[in-house]
Amino acid sequence: LNETGKTDSGAAVIIASKKPFLQVLGGGTTARPPIWLMRQAGRYLPEYRATRARAGSFLDLCYNPELAIEVTLQPIRRFGFDAAILFSDIMVVPHALGQKVWFEEGVGPRLEPVTAADELDRLSYDGFEQVLGPVYQTVAGIARELDDSTALIGFAGAPWTVASYMVEGGGSRDFAKAKAWAYGDPEGFQRLIDLLVEATVRYLSAQVEAGAEALQLFDSWAGALPERALRRWCLAPAMEIVRRVKQQHPSVPIILFPRGAGMLYRDFALESGADALSLDTMVPLAWARDRVQSEVVVQGNLDPILLVTGGEALRRGVLDILETLGSGPLVFNLGAGIVPSADPQHVADLVELVRGWRA
């Protein structure tokens, strides 16, 4: 039994952790819910913008351990969150598989699209570990810096979401190309998904080996798919990733974020094998309590725009979540990432509200 809980004895080790975030994910209880926020290291923080200015491109920042460690730790120093999350981007996986990826200011990721199964040969593991090496160095560096009470989360994009960027060549409104491939040539699209399952398992496992204590899988565009497609392209790959990562690292909790899955969150709770589900802003709280939190730990789901407004609306939103979900296993979080116009003072207010609840 070691301090970081990396043995095969599983959940018992996690519950024994001094870190409230890991205690809750391991099935234990805490006096109040732990809190961290999606995209907590980001443009809303002046210190992030200052560090960002020292890097070249956005991808350069992701691959620069010194700067990536720094921006990961900034919100921990400022707000004392219960977990730090690796600063990186879900696009590093297709990039490491050999796809051309770049970021356009104000637009987001751009990729040289892969549009059919016969183009999958362009992707390979030849440079995979070399490209991702700096990310693992970043994880190890963050792990060294965190104190006894703060957990370290590694993450990756889920196959469907990553595939959608790979096929569309960037963000999309209607996912016409990715869906047309998935619907028109499901066997070929399955090859892309299988490739991403394999790459994601390798990537997440390596993060654990470098020091990540929990993992989150982001399926940001799950909500674009009808039920039948969502089961095949989101739920089934998530199950497979959870199963294979847990085979190697049974004590590391895994959080899934199938954003927009609506009532299918229930199916993820029952079938995915994940320890926790991150709820988007649209999931009604009472339903989540009765149908999701009854099965797994829930995380979420404050509307990030309440960190723009603050005040009474923020207080009401936080209390709604705490009063409905706070008595079961809950990691307090947002329902989507912080937006650049969020006010850091409102983030501090939020942390105080959660920490002061029932205190």
Place this chain on the structure above:
Amino acid sequence: LNETGKTDSGAAVIIASKKPFLQVLGGGTTARPPIWLMRQAGRYLPEYRATRARAGSFLDLCYNPELAIEVTLQPIRRFGFDAAILFSDIMVVPHALGQKVWFEEGVGPRLEPVTAADELDRLSYDGFEQVLGPVYQTVAGIARELDDSTALIGFAGAPWTVASYMVEGGGSRDFAKAKAWAYGDPEGFQRLIDLLVEATVRYLSAQVEAGAEALQLFDSWAGALPERALRRWCLAPAMEIVRRVKQQHPSVPIILFPRGAGMLYRDFALESGADALSLDTMVPLAWARDRVQSEVVVQGNLDPILLVTGGEALRRGVLDILETLGSGPLVFNLGAGIVPSADPQHVADLVELVRGWRA
């Protein structure tokens, strides 16, 4: 009792209609579900692109009765849909209230934003009827052209969706400005919503008076709001619009499309007073049958990307819907608008599949 069913005797008149679309909305049965498609007049049709090229801006097309009638009728001629829907845009309402609106090619609507309650004075009804006059002429012109079996649908954007464009100045990914206003100054934002409820009631009623036989209210961005906000800014205004339009025109069926409402579709079915709900692609079919179709007529919800791929995936998707929802009151439709890359031959195949079902 007149041919078009515009009397106060209500549902009985609609059921007596020769138009299958109105029969189903009026609570009657038909041998097979009627069909029309959201954005059926659009860029995927070569004849639309030819007519579009004759208009100046996109708004010019909306305000040109001759051309707007023509593009409305093109898909009726080609596919024989059971309903025509007025060719227009939801942005005509803010435009008619005096907001500056224009369309950027490849971007969508752009507006000079209204960002706070004290700017609402810039909006007024002074030019409302004059700006919208050509739209009513278009409705009347379409009504004259349609045969005995094809119904005419009028439409408007729902207050939350229209307000989001008015506040953001166009489309948005996170709705940060619109939500920040709604959360931070709910009384002020309520004034904007109330103004849009009033404007929408006037606009829809005038469409009925010009010849529209059914109405659809599009709340395209309902899914951006958490439950509490969705109830206040989407469900409550929809109830009010339905109530007030039905006061004036009790026999005209109203379809709501609260896109992304997820399990709150059930609440719209129970509380809104609408005759039908249009389901987005994400609503699981069996759930819709048990929880929505048990209360109201349902419309939907094929993924429009299946009209890009066609083939077996299209056939399977259509049969899924027919087999699950086809025995209750159903209007066959898409779960979102047709995309420009849809193949008109696949649309023809779709119509044949629906018409041939159980035949």
